[in-house]
Amino acid sequence: MENILEINGLCKSYEGFALRDVSFALPKGYIMGFVGQNGSGKTTTIRSILNMAHPDSGKISVFGLDSRKDSVKIREGLGIVFDSLYLADHLDAKHIEMQLRPFYSDWSREEFFRRLKAFGLPDNKPVGEFSKGMKMKLMIAAALSHNARLMILDEPTSGLDPVARDELLDILTEYIEDEERSVLFSTHITADVERIADFITVLHNGKVWFSGTKDDLAESYVVLKGSEEDLPAAVREKCIGFHGYRNGFEALLPTDHLAGLPGELEHEKASIDEILVYIAKEDKNERASQDTAV
Amino acid sequence: MKIIVKNKSELPIYEQIEEQIKAQILDGTITEDEQLPSIRQLAKDLKISVITTTRVYNDLSDEGFIISVAGKGYFVAPRNNELLRERMLCEMEEGLEKAVSSGRNAGLSDEQIMAALKQFLED
Numbered sequence: 001m002e003n004i005l006e007i008n009g010l011c012k013s014y015e016g017f018a019l020r021d022v023s024f025a026l027p028k029g030y031i032m033g034f035v036g037q038n039g040s041g042k043t044t045t046i047r048s049i050l051n052m053a054h055p056d057s058g059k060i061s062v063f064g065l066d067s068r069k070d071s072v073k074i075r076e077g078l079g080i081v082f083d084s085l086y087l088a089d090h091l092d093a094k095h096i097e098m099q100l101r102p103f104y105s106d107w108s109r110e111e112f113f114r115r116l117k118a119f120g121l122p123d124n125k126p127v128g129e130f131s132k133g134m135k136m137k138l139m140i141a142a143a144l145s146h147n148a149r150l151m152i153l154d155e156p157t158s159g160l161d162p163v164a165r166d167e168l169l170d171i172l173t174e175y176i177e178d179e180e181r182s183v184l185f186s187t188h189i190t191a192d193v194e195r196i197a198d199f200i201t202v203l204h205n206g207k208v209w210f211s212g213t214k215d216d217l218a219e220s221y222v223v224l225k226g227s228e229e230d231l232p233a234a235v236r237e238k239c240i241g242f243h244g245y246r247n248g249f250e251a252l253l254p255t256d257h258l259a260g261l262p263g264e265l266e267h268e269k270a271s272i273d274e275i276l277v278y279i280a281k282e283d284k285n286e287r288a289s290q291d292t293a294v
Numbered sequence: 295m296k297i298i299v300k301n302k303s304e305l306p307i308y309e310q311i312e313e314q315i316k317a318q319i320l321d322g323t324i325t326e327d328e329q330l331p332s333i334r335q336l337a338k339d340l341k342i343s344v345i346t347t348t349r350v351y352n353d354l355s356d357e358g359f360i361i362s363v364a365g366k367g368y369f370v371a372p373r374n375n376e377l378l379r380e381r382m383l384c385e386m387e388e389g390l391e392k393a394v395s396s397g398r399n400a401g402l403s404d405e406q407i408m409a410a411l412k413q414f415l416e417d
Contacts, residue, residue, distance in 0.1 A: 030344060173338040195301070198345040213345050218306070 001027035004150050004182040005049065010058035012044060017206060019044055022058070024201045024211040026150075029179035031172060033193025033214070034186040035272060036203035037280060042186040045203065046154050049184075050080065062150060076104055079143020079151040083158050085135045089128030093138065096127060104146035115141035133164030140171055151175060151183045157192050165189075169196050190272040200272065204279050223274055224253040226265035235261060241278030242285060252278035295324050295331075299340055307342055308349045315350070319359050319370055330360060330368040 003025040010022040019041045026032045036042050047053035049060055051071040060067035062074045080086070087096050093116055101107045116123055119137040121130070127138055136156050143151055151172070157165045172183050173196055185193055193200065194214075201211040210217055224231075224239065228249050236242070239251035252270060261267075270278075297314050299307055318324045330351075331339065337347040351368055354360045361371045397407040 169341050173341055176344070177334045177338050179334065195342055198343045214343055215306075215308075215345060215349070 004028045004063060005184065006059075006061045007045070007049070008059045010045065010048060010055050010060065012048060012053060012055045012058075014044075017041070017044075019048075019055075019206045022203070022206070022208055024208055026182050026184055026199065028182055029176055030198040031176055031183040031185060031193075031196055032199040032201060033190070033197035033272075034184055034201050034203070035188065035190055035193065035276065036209075037276065038188060040203040041206040042203055043154060044206075046152060046184075046186060049152065050078070076106065076146065077149045079140070079146075079148030081136060081139040081143065081151065081153040081156045083155040085127060085130075085139065087127060087138070087142075090126050092125055093121060093123040093127060096138070096142075100142055100146075106147045108145050108147070112141060112145035115144055132159050133161065133167075136160065136164065136168065140168075144175075149181050151181070153183070153185045153187075155187055156185070157187055157189050165192055168192075172196060188276075190276065194272055202272075202275070202279075205283070209279060217272070217275070218269060220255055221252050221270045221275055222255055222258060222267040223250060223270045223278075224261075224265055224267045225250050230262045230264040232261070241281030243281055252282075297336075297340065299342065308346050308353070311340075311347070311350045312353055315354060316357075316359055324370055326370055326372050328370045329366075330370070332367050 005026040007025070008023050010019055012019040017039070022041070022045055024032075034042055034045070044053055048055050049062065049067060051067050051074075054068075063077055065074050067074060088099065091099065097109065097112050100112075101109070113123065116138075119134075119141060121134055121138055121141070127135065130138060140151075156168060160168070169192065172185070175181055176183060185197065187193055197214050199212065200214045200217050202209040202217075210220075221240075226248055228244055231239075231249065235253070235257050238257045239253055242251040243249060252275060253267070258267065295315070295318060297311055299310055303310055305313075315324070315330075324330075330336075333347045333351055334344055336350075337344045340347075351360065351362070355362055355368075358371055360368050362368050393411070394407060397410065402410075
């Protein structure tokens, strides 16, 4: 499979935060959900892809081009959707079109206005007055009008109503239908990517915790529940985000350790949301055990 | 073809779709040589991952329910004639066994039973 995006060993440190050795790849024709808690490094990674942040080390290639040396060329093929509008607020869509046109050699006016119409967006109203969902659709219309091959969406669904979120999923599945285009979709609302994403990359504390197909992620972990006394000590050690309470416990367990567990313990498949929650709990547990060690 | 994906089902989405397509092939709702939507069309229509629909079609091909025609897409496989023949043979053997046992119970000799069978073959 040809990769439309490849990130290798990306490192970047800020005051109090670091991206450490982030690597993953997105093949052509697929949707990747990019998930993790707020502050896990998703936006920094995206800013690095867009050459808006400069990594300390590592290599990013988009369409097989170097993200730093060929950033101008790469921009032409990128569609960007942020959670807030990057376009001039006081202009209407007609003027926005004039503003965007010179930046893209592949720009199609017809396509832009056709999309506006299809999305039900007015072209004579300042875009700053658009609702959140309308702003998102405007950015998508712009992306689709210059034949973007990689659409990068950073938290596009935060603050969107369910109808607009559903419309976005429709647009994205249609976008990749021709097998030539890909989507990188960062979000902390995992329900949106749970269904349409082909690949998932989970970022945690600036590191890649998982990157692979969604099916692999779903099959690799279960939520284990039961009574602590039924849980063998060796398995207890493999638990992620162990949470004991008066009548039992809950934890995330890699499915490899499921074999031979006592029948008293129940397990069910873990959603992406649950996985994120247990990873965060694991951090908390570690901090707590360090505190008691001191 | 009708497919309903339940998000809250315990069955994974790919299994839900596989079961429904198989059922519709077996009960004749989708018939031999009928073209199925492409992997990407199906993913778009159901708003699910392309990898999920790819897995569905791979599994159904492996099990012989559908065939992939290069450059054209996926089609419902022709009825499995080998399997059908096997089933018929089985039915015939069961019938013969029953015929022989009834004939013997009636006190017929092997020759008389053979003669009766011949009679049927000639009809």
